Structure formats: C-alpha cells, structure tokens
Amino acid sequence: MSLLSIRNLSVDFEGARAVDGVDLTVQPGEVIGVVGESGSGKSVTMLALMGLIDAPGRVTADEIRFDGRDMxxxxxxxxxxxxxxxxxxIFQDALTSLNPSYTVGYQIGEVLRRHAGLRGRALRDRIVQLLEQVEIPDAPNRLGAYPHQLSGGMNQRVMIAMAIACNPKLLIADEPTTALDVTIQAQIMAxxxxxxxxxxxxxxxxxxxxAVVAEVAQRVNVMYAGQVIESRRVPDLFDAPHHPYTAALLAAIPEHNRGTRRLHTLPGIVPGRDDRPAGCLLSPRCPYADDHCRAVQPALAPYIAPxxxxxxxxxVRCFKPLPHAPGADHNAIGRKR
Incomplete structure (x- = not known):
C-alpha cells in the first residue's frame, strides 16, 4: 500500500490555476524528485498536502490518502x-520561515510540546539531541540563539531538526539548499x-x-504550468526523456553544452492565468506541436513506444512522446527558433 496517494489535486487562486489535476504516489521509504521551473506548481502542491493553502486559495482533489487515512x-x-x-x-528559506522573535530551542520545542507532549528536562534533552543529530556544534549553548545569530546553513539545520523531531513517515524538502553556498549545499543534502x-x-x-535529483532520487516527477507532464524512474528519465519539455530541461544543463557558444534554451514563457492554451500547455513553445496538440489537452498516460x-x-502527458520517429532530432526542442 502506498504511503501517500493523491489523485486529481488542483489549487486555484481567484481564477488562476496554480496546480492542475496532479496525481502523486509515494511508497514507504521512497525518494521522489519533483522538478520544473519556477511557477510550475511544485511547492503549492506540497503546501496543499500540508493544509497550508489559505484563502483565497481553493484546494480540490478526488483523493488524498496518507498511511491509509482519508485526508x-x-x-x-x-x-x-x-x-x-x-x-x-522543510521550507525554502530557513531565515524567513523561522520566527525571528523566538530562540531556535523554543521553536523546536514547540513541535515536541504539540505532538509529543514533552515538557521540562525531557524536552530540553530531546532538543539538544536533535541539534546534535543535525550536526550543529556546541548544541546545548545554541538553544538560546535567535535565527539572526546563526548562519544560513545553521538555520537550515534547525529547520531540519524541527522537521524530524517527531520521526515523520514522510519528509518534504522544498529547495532545501536555496541561497546556500556550494559546500554547504552538499553538506545539507548529505x-x-x-x-x-x-x-x-x-x-x-x-x-x-x-544533478542532485539524478543522484539521490529513485523516481522523478516533472511539472510544467501546474501539471505533471512526465513521471519516470531514475536513470531512465535522464537517459531517454519522453516529454519534449523534459528534454529541454536536460538540454539546458551546462554539462550538456560544452563546446557550444550558448546554452540551449526553450523559447517562450510559461502560460499565465489569461493565456493558457486550450490544448497542450507546452504547445506554443514546442516545435513538434500540430493543430491537434493545440486543440486537445493530453492526459498523463503510460508511454507507448514506436x-x-x-x-x-x-x-507522459504528450501526443508525440520522444522518440516519436526513428532518427528524430531530440535536441530540436532546445534550439532557438
């Protein structure tokens, strides 16, 4: 049985659809990567699961089931x-997610008081244990520190300590290394x-x-304009992407552009509230799109090989998944037209 099962999740903000019919399953102990450019709905999907979408946001779904419970x-x-x-x-920016008016010890303790009922010495010992677990040095003396007194990497470790305080079955890490330098990013991911x-x-x-997702995840969901457009296992997705948008993302990786004057780019922009196409949402930017693609929206369905x-x-959510013809030029999606 899946640990998490989401079917047809949508999130609307006064007519603007941020998440559009997302399906997601997570197995116990599985590591799943969710990728896509900014505004694709990755974070909003997870915030909806956590119940953190406030008015005027509206969340609808056919199913949200966690650990056998109908949420x-x-x-x-x-x-x-x-x-x-x-x-x-774990949220994107620890410094803005932590409350500047309270010490980090108090904020970790709030989770333990609410969910584990700890008090007194047992509470303090558990907070110190968590700080040590996330490799914060001199943990007992960090309890009284405020977020502004810690570095970005240390604040991110505090956020991780809060997240794992009650030994969750599912941990969501939303860009956990944003705004950190490369060395600290590697430490946080490890x-x-x-x-x-x-x-x-x-x-x-x-x-x-x-690159990080390819290294750590077992399965990847690629999102575009609020929809999951491809879901594959690693390394299959990176070896042979089926959706033109996934191919464009991979073509833009600097390592794939050695010897070229410019990085591969995808022309156009992500559709907004007032310019969403009637058909495939990528059709205005896709060199393979035809009249059928522009008129009918494809469903996320099992890939059918040539x-x-x-x-x-x-x-894959595409009428012409790659490779859609023998000898097709898959790099065409990444070229400027």
Whole structure:
C-alpha cells in the first residue's frame, strides 16, 4: 500500500490555476524528485498536502490518502495532528520561515510540546539531541540563539531538526539548499539523505538541480504550468526523456553544452492565468506541436513506444512522446527558433 496517494489535486487562486489535476504516489521509504521551473506548481502542491493553502486559495482533489487515512474526510484537528508529526516539511528559506522573535530551542520545542507532549528536562534533552543529530556544534549553548545569530546553513539545520523531531513517515524538502553556498549545499543534502536512511522516511525532494535529483532520487516527477507532464524512474528519465519539455530541461544543463557558444534554451514563457492554451500547455513553445496538440489537452498516460510497447512505469502527458520517429532530432526542442 502506498504511503501517500493523491489523485486529481488542483489549487486555484481567484481564477488562476496554480496546480492542475496532479496525481502523486509515494511508497514507504521512497525518494521522489519533483522538478520544473519556477511557477510550475511544485511547492503549492506540497503546501496543499500540508493544509497550508489559505484563502483565497481553493484546494480540490478526488483523493488524498496518507498511511491509509482519508485526508479529505479528516477533521481539521486530525489534519493538524498529521502535519508536523507524520508529514513534515522543510521550507525554502530557513531565515524567513523561522520566527525571528523566538530562540531556535523554543521553536523546536514547540513541535515536541504539540505532538509529543514533552515538557521540562525531557524536552530540553530531546532538543539538544536533535541539534546534535543535525550536526550543529556546541548544541546545548545554541538553544538560546535567535535565527539572526546563526548562519544560513545553521538555520537550515534547525529547520531540519524541527522537521524530524517527531520521526515523520514522510519528509518534504522544498529547495532545501536555496541561497546556500556550494559546500554547504552538499553538506545539507548529505545530512538529509543520512537522516532519511536512518529513520526509513519517505522523502519528496523539490529541486531545480537536476544533478542532485539524478543522484539521490529513485523516481522523478516533472511539472510544467501546474501539471505533471512526465513521471519516470531514475536513470531512465535522464537517459531517454519522453516529454519534449523534459528534454529541454536536460538540454539546458551546462554539462550538456560544452563546446557550444550558448546554452540551449526553450523559447517562450510559461502560460499565465489569461493565456493558457486550450490544448497542450507546452504547445506554443514546442516545435513538434500540430493543430491537434493545440486543440486537445493530453492526459498523463503510460508511454507507448514506436513499436507499440506500453510502459506502465513511464507516464507522459504528450501526443508525440520522444522518440516519436526513428532518427528524430531530440535536441530540436532546445534550439532557438
């Protein structure tokens, strides 16, 4: 049984659809990468799962089931008990996510008081243990520090300590290394993966860094304009992408552009509220699009190879998935027209 199952999740903000019919499954202990450019709906999808979409946002879904529980029918109190305890989230910018008016020890303790009922010496000992677990030096003396007194990397470790405080079954890491230098990024990712393996947590990693996702994830969901447009296992997606947008993302990686004067780019922009196409959302930017693509929106469906073989492990939202013809030039999607 899946740890998390989401079907047809949508999030609207006064007529603007930020998430459009997303399906997502996560198995216990699995590491899933969610990639896509800014504004593709990655973070909003996870915020909707956590119950953190405020008015005027409106969340709808056919199913949100976590660990066998129907979250759509759960009361607000039941959802609050799950969020922060069984499902935890690490947000993008630790310094803006932490409360500047409270010490880091108090903020970690708030999670433990709410979900674990700890008080007094037991509470303090657990906070110190968590700070040591995320490799913060001199942990006992850091309890009274405020966020502004710590570096960006240290604040991110505090956020991780808060997230793992109650040993969640699912950890969502939303761009956990944003605004950190390269050395600290590597340390934070290594820490997250060690904690994930140690506790047996499932991990959903939201990232722009395809190299990191390729290295740590077992499965990847690619999002575009609020939709999941491809879902594959690693390394299959990186070896042979099926969706033209995925191919464009991979073509833009600097390592794939050695010897060229300019990086491959995808022309055009992501559609907004007032210019969403009637058909495939990528059709205005895709060199393979025809009249059918521009008129009818494709569903996320199993990939059908040119020889007719159906792959249920590979899902793609495209009428002309790659390779759609023998000898097709897959780099065309990344060229400026």
């Amino acid at each position: 759509l029918r759960a009361s607000a109190r039941e959802r609050r008990n799950v969020a922060g305890r069984d499902v935890a989230m 820490l997250l993966l060690n904690l994930q393996k140690e506790h047996g947590m499932a991990l959903v990693l939201i990232s722009h860094d395809l 020889d007719g073989t159906v792959s249920k492990a590979a899902l």
